[in-house]
Amino acid sequence: MSEQPQKKEWFDEWFDTIYYHILYKNRNYTEAAQFLDNLIAYFGISKDAKILDLACGKGRHAIYLNERGFEVTGVDLSEQNIVYAKTKETGSLHFDIHDMRDVYRPESFDYVFNLFTSFGYFDSIEENLDVIRATVASLKPGGKLLIDFLNPYVVINNLVEEEDKTIDNIHFKISREYTDDQYIIKNIIVDDHGQHYEYMEKVKAIRRTDFLNYFEANGLIVLDLFGDYHLAPYEKEKSDRLIFVIQKPA
Structure with missing residues (x-):
């Protein structure tokens, strides 16, 4: 009996479409660069440091960090x-397909x-x-992890329930909801010149205390x-x- 193909999770499907990148094409690159500049100054990152950009998308943050002179x-x-992203690789900038639930390279990075x-x-x-666990395993002893997450309290309290956008002559109908007291869900209906597609984004509304419990369970220092x-x-x-800025014990 042949094995049934495994159903794709929402992020496998949505992030691999052209529509994801069209919808978010106008992200604020200046704000992202300023944030990274702030992090470089805050950490005092040395030029010999090795940085892992985890869930890097098309690599905009990794590319900028590499342009600032870091191995990423x-x-x-x-x-x-x-x-x-691989079209942007250099001698000190590399990209790989990887599931963040698995260890990438044990004890190889100063920063994630x-x-x-x-x-x-x-x-x-x-x-x-x-x-x-996998992220911590990729850090060198004493290495640091930064997690940049939405603030669930503010997002839930200011949720825009419905929104319509037209980008590059493609129409996006977006609805948002907070469900089961734990998920922030965005449903996206795409109308591409009469062709209709439906996608979803789902993020668990993880609170500060939940994150702190995750870190404590892994012996991390906030x-x-x-x-x-x-x-x-x-x-x-x-x-x-x-x-969050977290450190792996030395």
């Missing part, structure tokens, strides 16, 4: 993202950056813990908690972001 590896589950809410895609706590890309202190009811 970007990994992402999306084959199409990595096909594109997980940026732009590239966490919380999985349903189970165990899978989220797998991501933390160094800082910021609330925006200027590295202002986190405020539960006001901050746009939930940005």
